[in-house]
Amino acid sequence: MTLNELNVFLAELTENEKISRERYRDNSVPEQFRNLTKPLVYYYTLDDNLSIQINNSPQHVRNEVLQRRTPPSFHAGMKGVERWLCIQKNPRFVTHVDHMHTYFEINYMYSGVCVNIVDGHRIVMEPGDFVFMKPGSVHSILKTRETDILVNIILMPHAASAILDKTLIGANDLSSFIIEALYSDTTRPNHLFLKMRNTESIQDAMARLMCEYFDPDQVAAEVLAESYLRTVFALLWRESTLNPEKAVYAKKPNSMVAEIISYIHENCVDCTRNSVADHIGYNSNYISSLLVEHTGKSFVTIRNGFRMERAEKLLSSTDIPVRDVAEQCGFTNITQFYKVYREYFGRLPRKENQATDSKSAI
Template sequence: MENSKIKLLNNSINKILKSELVTDMREYYAQLPTTIIEDQTVYIFDGLIPKELNFKIAKHDRFLPVPTHIHTFIELNYIYSGTCNQIIDGKKVQLHQGDLIIIDTEVPHSIAKTDVNDIIINILIRKEYFSSMFFENLSNNGIIFDFLLNAISYTTTHNQYIVFHTNKNNHLKEDIRQILWETYFPTVCSYPFIENYLNLLFIDLLRVFEYDAHNNSSIKNHAFEQRIDVLRYIEDNFDTCTLKSVSSHFNYSPNYLSTFIRKSTGKTYSRLIREYKMAKVCFYLANTNTPVDEIAEKCGFSNLTFFYKKFNEIYEKSPKEYRATNR
């Protein structure tokens, strides 16, 4: 990005917003739902992403702390300048300029008061986004894919975050700047432009080797790797595999595999297969002009009435509406 555009972008980002002048947030927090986690009241952040969109880009409001909360989306915090101190699942995490943190759903965390020079960019992303937009881009790419797969699996335990020290990565810095430029100075096709740069952002994260990973039980423990192996195999072969064939591949009995999948994901085998097929449908809807009925059949839905019913149940919109909002 040219220096003139960087200067203009920095001026826009550094402006103090009206929301940053608020000094008392008690009324706002009083309206939020809460839950109890380990005897602590925790706020639930939901509905922050417009219903018709998959993600939201916004600058973090400075000057006030954010109390302990969880959210139903995946959150990325990029430290554009300054520092940011968070308490994540009881652990103090200090972030500096150029650091990027990915926080899984349902992870209790709070953010300390920030100063005028502490610019934090929040990227809020629906879980469904990864199973559609990243369907073919991040498969089999190590820790990021493992983390995102766990985040979208709807398992009962979500306790992960990853910190990336990206200050020396110019490609990633440029990804962020381009995303912010299209956010602050939107024009024709800004949304798909940002969507593509988000893809590049995650691909560039795969190249960042200096990272801190946290999980109450190691991210690479045997149970986790076993789950990843099974789910990757199903993802790679969902068009043709059956419960019996997957069981045979891993030397499990069908009953054991069925129970294993349910415990690992909270879903039945048939529902998991259906969701993989739906993810593929979403990929084709967002990236091709192929007729909907043809996409459905191509992705393994022979009963179109069943397909349309399930699609509406999952995404709360028709395939046509999904295509219109994700192009």
């Protein structure tokens, strides 16, 4: 897909947008119903078929979110770039009423203007702007026109291998926000407004990322999509560092939590609570309580999550036996590996090898 083809693709009206445009123009429809998508608070999982509508207050919704969070098996079952990234055009001609998501969401303004109300903050987005939202943030998007193209970007935890590059890890708020947003199981809302309007390098990288994503059958599309995504985050890091006024945080992230998670990510095979504590310079009990407070997860849960991501990558891209994969991911007991894998993905690895490995484990 070329850049011109991307413009045409994003500008084209979907069937739902055609209906919404006509409904908005129809003066016989009461104004309060003419521009709304849904008349109640709701939230989404990553599976459109699992969208849940709830009439309760936003706080109650937050309490319910973790109970219905889409399992990792939903992402792992997809192919190519869709295993870790989802990009969608936001429907036009309607107002998206207060809603929340169970995943880390990014809104990107491709063209035109829109008003995005996030956690009670009114944000006017222009071309090139980003809004990053942690799971649990409540937002609404006011009605957009035909020329107002807002893009929704969803990053799964599997995106870690693409964006947690060593160049992005350090004492910077952007990395800290991304890491917390990806790996936190808490629903305390937080968002970041990146005013990157008129920054051509970032807009070009975003456009090229979408070209690869929306045309996945191209040669090396996933490799290039990963490369462009890393480029986008590196450019955002540079721009927000050189011009800090462009990064507006609702609440500054905890840099120590991000450093701990990054260290576990890099050393998930053999790190322990004590080795993490030695690296950070605090005792292991403090490290454990800090992780639980800010992510809702224990040290072991976070480490096992990274181990499972590593295992799934090896299982899907190599012919290495499951037992060897388990050892390369830090497991000395194959039964324990199967148990953790099933808990994380909701299934066993490589069904064709399951019987062989199970017998050899006895």
